[in-house]
Amino acid sequence: MVVFSPETSVGEFAADLPGAAEIFRKADISFCCGGSLSLADAATRAGLDPAALLAELHALADVAATEAPTDTPALIDHILSRYHQTHRAELEWLIPLAEKVEAVHGDHQAAPLGVMAALIALERELDSHMMKEEQVLFPMMQAGGHPMIAHPIAAMRHEHDTTNDLLRDVLRVTHNLDLPDGACRSWTALYTGLRKFADDLTRHIALENQVLFPRFAAQAT
Numbered sequence: 001m002v003v004f005s006p007e008t009s010v011g012e013f014a015a016d017l018p019g020a021a022e023i024f025r026k027a028d029i030s031f032c033c034g035g036s037l038s039l040a041d042a043a044t045r046a047g048l049d050p051a052a053l054l055a056e057l058h059a060l061a062d063v064a065a066t067e068a069p070t071d072t073p074a075l076i077d078h079i080l081s082r083y084h085q086t087h088r089a090e091l092e093w094l095i096p097l098a099e100k101v102e103a104v105h106g107d108h109q110a111a112p113l114g115v116m117a118a119l120i121a122l123e124r125e126l127d128s129h130m131m132k133e134e135q136v137l138f139p140m141m142q143a144g145g146h147p148m149i150a151h152p153i154a155a156m157r158h159e160h161d162t163t164n165d166l167l168r169d170v171l172r173v174t175h176n177l178d179l180p181d182g183a184c185r186s187w188t189a190l191y192t193g194l195r196k197f198a199d200d201l202t203r204h205i206a207l208e209n210q211v212l213f214p215r216f217a218a219q220a221t
Contacts, residue, residue, distance in 0.1 A: 004058060006040035006050050013039065014189040018196030019060045021189035022093040027053065031185050068207060072215060076138050079212070083204040084130045090197050091123045097190045105187060110180040112190075114173040122166040126201075129159045145216050153213050160205045167198060 013020040014031035024031045029042045039057075043050040068082075069075050098116040105111045137152045171177065177191045177198075 004054065006043075006054055007038045010037050010039055010042045011185050013057060014185055014192075016192065017057060017060065018193045019090065020057055021097065021186075021193065022090075023053075023056055023060065025093065031189060068211070072212070073142050075207075075212060076142060079204065079207065080134070080138070083200060083207075084134065086200060087126060087130070087197070087204070090193060090200075091119065091126075094190065094193050094197060095119050095123065097186060097193070101187050101190050105184075108180065110175060110178075112174040115170060115190075118166070118169045118173055122163070122170060125159070125163055125166055129156070129163060132156070132159075141212070141216065149216050153216065157209060157213070160209060163201070163205065167201060170194065171198065 010024060010029060010031045014024060021031055024042075027043075027046055027048060029046050037045070039054060040050040043053045068078050095116060098112070098119055102111065102113060102116055106113065132152070133156060137149075137156060140146045140149055140152070174191065174194065177195050179188060179191055183191075
């Protein structure tokens with residue numbers, strides 16, 4: 001676990017805090033070769049305020065701690081912000097990072113060969129799925145339901161199964177996110193990000209299947 005301090009190295013943040021690598025990338029801070037620099041030194045060299053950068057990293061960590069609300073409209077809003085937006089944002093940087101790790105370490109016996117293609121397939125399925133929820137199912141739920149709501153719910157449950165299969169493909173080609181000894185910062189950051197992404201996606205699907213969808217079971221009979 002990262003100790004949130006300006007003296008913590010950039011490499012430690014990138015390895016232990018999912019999403020930190022993308023913050024550093026946008027700030028033009030190297031977390032791989034320059035990962036031994038402290039956060040304070042790296043921020044100063046990049047012309048940034050160390051305190052502001054540390055606050056951004058704190059905010060990143062706080063996102064995962066958000067509790068799901070009980071009220072249905074608020075729960076849907078929570079799913080949209082906590083999971084839909086987060087999945088899209090994380091896949092934007094995870095896919096290029098996966099491409100980099102494959103290109104640089106493709107000859108390593110533990111290389112995650114095929115991880116970029118697996119993530120692209122997952123992204124396509126997930127984006128299509130989330131758009132259907134955003135444009136069809138969730139508006140029906142926010143309006144109080146609909147006599148025909150059973151059909152989109154059944155379709156979303158089926159697509160959840162497909163998404164889980166694609167996630168298993170990602171875990172398979174990454175050897176269950178098992179890092180080899182001596183893995184570089186980029187490889188470490190990729191697996192840290194993928195672990196958080198996989199955990200989030202699992203919780204997201206469970207929240208819909210086990211909490212949100214059953215609330216409309218009476219209309220589905």
